[in-house]
Each structure stands twice: as structure tokens, then as C-alpha cells.
Amino acid sequence: MPAVEAKRSIEAVWRVEQARLIAGLARMVRDVGLAEDLAQDALVAALEKWPKAGVPDNPGAWLMATAKNRAIDLMRRGANFERKQDELIHEVGARMAMDAASVEHGLGDDLLALIFTCCHPVLGTEARVALTLKLLGGLTTPEIARAFLVSEATMAQRIVRAKRTLAAAEVPFETPDGTELDERLPAVLEVIYLVFNEGYAATAGEDLVRPGLCEEALRLGRIVAELVPREPEAQGLIALLEIQASRTRARVDRKGEPVLLADQDRSRWDPLLIRRGLAALARAEALPAPLGPYGLQAAIAACHAGAASADETNWVRIAALYEALAAISPSPIVELNRAVAVGMAFGPEPALTLLDAIAEEPALTRYHLLPSVRGDLLAKLGRGAEARAEFERAAELAGNERERQLLRRRAVES
Amino acid sequence: MRFMMFMYPEIAEEDWNPSAEDVAEMSRYNEELRKAGMLLSLDGLHPPAEGGRVKFDSAGGKTVTDGPFAEAREVVGGYWLIEARSKEEAMEWASRVPGRGCTVEVRRVFEMEDFPEDVQEAAEREFGGL
Numbered sequence: 001m002p003a004v005e006a007k008r009s010i011e012a013v014w015r016v017e018q019a020r021l022i023a024g025l026a027r028m029v030r031d032v033g034l035a036e037d038l039a040q041d042a043l044v045a046a047l048e049k050w051p052k053a054g055v056p057d058n059p060g061a062w063l064m065a066t067a068k069n070r071a072i073d074l075m076r077r078g079a080n081f082e083r084k085q086d087e088l089i090h091e092v093g094a095r096m097a098m099d100a101a102s103v104e105h106g107l108g109d110d111l112l113a114l115i116f117t118c119c120h121p122v123l124g125t126e127a128r129v130a131l132t133l134k135l136l137g138g139l140t141t142p143e144i145a146r147a148f149l150v151s152e153a154t155m156a157q158r159i160v161r162a163k164r165t166l167a168a169a170e171v172p173f174e175t176p177d178g179t180e181l182d183e184r185l186p187a188v189l190e191v192i193y194l195v196f197n198e199g200y201a202a203t204a205g206e207d208l209v210r211p212g213l214c215e216e217a218l219r220l221g222r223i224v225a226e227l228v229p230r231e232p233e234a235q236g237l238i239a240l241l242e243i244q245a246s247r248t249r250a251r252v253d254r255k256g257e258p259v260l261l262a263d264q265d266r267s268r269w270d271p272l273l274i275r276r277g278l279a280a281l282a283r284a285e286a287l288p289a290p291l292g293p294y295g296l297q298a299a300i301a302a303c304h305a306g307a308a309s310a311d312e313t314n315w316v317r318i319a320a321l322y323e324a325l326a327a328i329s330p331s332p333i334v335e336l337n338r339a340v341a342v343g344m345a346f347g348p349e350p351a352l353t354l355l356d357a358i359a360e361e362p363a364l365t366r367y368h369l370l371p372s373v374r375g376d377l378l379a380k381l382g383r384g385a386e387a388r389a390e391f392e393r394a395a396e397l398a399g400n401e402r403e404r405q406l407l408r409r410r411a412v413e414s
Numbered sequence: 415m416r417f418m419m420f421m422y423p424e425i426a427e428e429d430w431n432p433s434a435e436d437v438a439e440m441s442r443y444n445e446e447l448r449k450a451g452m453l454l455s456l457d458g459l460h461p462p463a464e465g466g467r468v469k470f471d472s473a474g475g476k477t478v479t480d481g482p483f484a485e486a487r488e489v490v491g492g493y494w495l496i497e498a499r500s501k502e503e504a505m506e507w508a509s510r511v512p513g514r515g516c517t518v519e520v521r522r523v524f525e526m527e528d529f530p531e532d533v534q535e536a537a538e539r540e541f542g543g544l
Contacts, residue, residue: 008500008502009502009505009506011502012500012502012503012505012506013506015499015500015503015506016450016503016506016507108449212499215497215499218451218497219450219451219452219497220451221451222448222451223449223450223451226448226449226451227449249526254534254535272454272455272495276454
């Protein structure tokens, strides 16, 4: 095999095995930073050996055995880190003595423990995101830096600090259970959601690493949904992401400008992802616990996905879902969206009443969509002068030029 | 990016139905794909004898034939649609199929961006009505 080709297939093996490798090693050495270093060492060894000797039949097992041996070597030489070495050597030795089958059995658990460790509450949100992409997504530090538009040095430091924080806090490498799982799962799901949105916000023509974040988030979301199948929010989140991702091709036009949901060409929505999203939503709904915020947002997205055209949207159901969402996860933005749905379902008057209730919300004072929605409702009631004032205000606040033009035009037409 | 992995079983049609053992082994593989967040969809196909063919000649004329078919040739027995980060990663997963006496072919799925501008425009006119 030519060298370049060999390197690429080794890297592919690495991408497939990396997260499980780090997870399995972290279980032994109780330190994700060290586990990652050991896994890296195993990769270096593979890059040396495999091009000549060929890729072994079970490359994952080879990498794991190599990394374990390396762990023991390191500890014997007492290199670079201060830990209770005898204890660690003993532990690693005991682990290695376990038969392969039982190690195999715990792989999913190790992976889940790694996810929970990367999203541990001792870390800030940015650190959780970075560490998750590094250790579970297998993205390189420069890739993560590019994806989040920060310098490589900044990102490298963020990751190093995160690993140090976990080590200093002696965060146990485990999957929480019972109420602790309920408390900590939202942080895991939030990280996946943030990664997805970061990719979703990227525009066409941008560095491909950024749109790639959506795929990465989908992959992680699918993994978590498989690992905790009884958690409605894990199913709800993946349902939401699948349905949102189904609109990727329709949500920007060929000039890269965003297209509003109502104006999107629905034939360009991806039916496979919609079907997957609806299936995940059905799984969430089949669980005894009620839908959480992600599940409800997925249910709303599903209403849009199921409508053949914008006019055929079931706004009554969407308004009810927003009401449920507002009850468990109240926010001015949810209220604003609810008002839009109520306006579509029941007419402008009840919608205006909802908007009046959030008119003074500090979070919305600079948000152009509040006056824009208000203007739209007032225009429908034939209150032209008031509508015009709202559209003018919205135009002043709008961040992008195209939206500003659109709002000015509506002001003139009112 | 998406890849289709086609399974070409090298077996006679009368042996088409897999054993419980084969199915169990394949299910473990499918589960692994699913747990890795890679699997989008998969299906197994009935043998070609139960299917049919529509052949178009170069002028667009049609010949419809029902199975079974006389000539032996490679036939698809099933497929997986996966999301992978590179062709190499898809190939790595293909190499993990618990196969015996079969070929697994990996093909990348076209995305709209893979087409030149004029083709993209034509697709929009055709399906989008923009």
C-alpha cells in the first residue's frame, strides 16, 4: 500500500476507534488527559508499524493493547506525572487480566462515562464543547479552533485547562445514575445542541469545518440517544436535530442568503432525515415521562415537517406546543414564537395580547423580531400607522441589510 | 458525507434466505454501526427472481421483464446508508461487515454541491419551481 494511502486508512481506523479507545483507557487510568495521550501514542505506533506489517485483523484491540502497554511502561518509569503509581500499575494490570469479552461488554458504558466527564459541571460550557469535540468527535485542536473562530493557541489552552480542571477536581470517571443522571444529562445534550447550532449558523462557502459541526452533533446525538434510550430528552434532542438538519438544503438560497421557513422550497427538505426525526420523536413520546423542552421543540419542528406547504401548517397544534414549552421552559423568545403561532391559529388580537405581556422584557428590547411581529399583526388588523411605526423600529434594530430593506418596504406598504 | 454500502452475496438464489445465525451476526454489526451514530438506514432485498426489470434501449424504448432471469450476474442483496467523515472511514466500516463469500461495495452519495452550477439550477427549476 502506498504510504499516503496507508496513512489515510490508519487515520480512518483511528476515527472509528478513538473515542472508545480513550474511554476504555480513561476507565483504567482515571484521567482523560492521560488516556488521550496514551491513545495518541498508540496511533503513532500504528503509523509506524501498519504500513509495513499491514493493518491487523482487529485494529481496535491492537490499539488498545498497545496503549495499555504504554501506560504500564510510563508508570514503571515514573515519567511526567505524579500519581499513586503502584496503585495504578496494579489497576491497569488487573484490568488487562480481565477477559476480552467483559471489556467488550462495557464499551458503551465507557463511552457514556467519557461523554459525561467531558460535560462535567466543573467545566465551563466552552470547555465542555471543546473537550467533547476533541475526545469524542476526534476533531483536531486546529479544526476545533477554526470551527469556533478562535486562534489555535486559545483553543489548545482551553483544552489543556479543561483536562487539568478535571484532574484537579478528581472527577470520577463514571456515568451518573438515578437523579444525578437527570441533573447532568441536560449539560450533555446542551453541548450537542450548541455544536449543532454553531454549524447551522455557518453560511455556505465558509470553511467546511463549520458546517461539518452539524454532522458531528448529529453523530453524537445519535450515539447518546442509543446509549440512554429511556431518556425522553435524548430522543427529543436527536429528533429536533434530525428535523432541523433536514432543511439544510432549503434554508439558504444560491447566493447564501437565509430563506425563512415559510418561504423554503419544501421539496428540498431531506425526507430521510425527517423520517428519522419523526421516529425519534415517536420514541420520546412512547416513554412514560412527558416531553421536555427538546421534545416539544421537536414536536413543533415535526408540525412544520409534516405540512405540505406553509399554508397547510397546523398552527393550532403549534400554538398548544408553544404553550406547553412556555410552561416548562419559559423565556421571552418562546413567548414571542408562541405569539406568532397564536396569530396564525387564532388571529392577530390574542397574539397582540401575548406580545403586550412581553413588551418590556429586557432580553427583547434590542430584538428586531418583536416589533416586526407586532407590525405584522397590526397590519392584519388594518392599524396601518401603528404597524408602520413598528416596522420602522424593527428596521432600525435589524442586524442584516437584507432584513432591514424588507422591513422598510413593509413600513412603506403599511 | 453519505455512503451507500451495497452487499453482493455470492450465493444461488435458492439459498437467498439467510440463517438465524447469519442474521444474528449481521444484527450485531448493524447495532455497532447504529451505536456509532453512523447508520442512516438499511434494508435487505428479496432475490431478483421475485423482482423485475425495465430495460431502456438507446432510443428510450422499453422492455419489461419479470424475474427469474436467465443470465447470472452480480446482484444486490441489501444496502446500508451511512454517514461517514471520509471514504476511508466508510471503507473501514465496510471491512468490518461479517461477510463470507460476498462483496461489499462502497459508493459515495451525490450531494447537490457536487454538481456544476447549471445542473444545480436545473434541479431547482425541475423540483423547486423557484
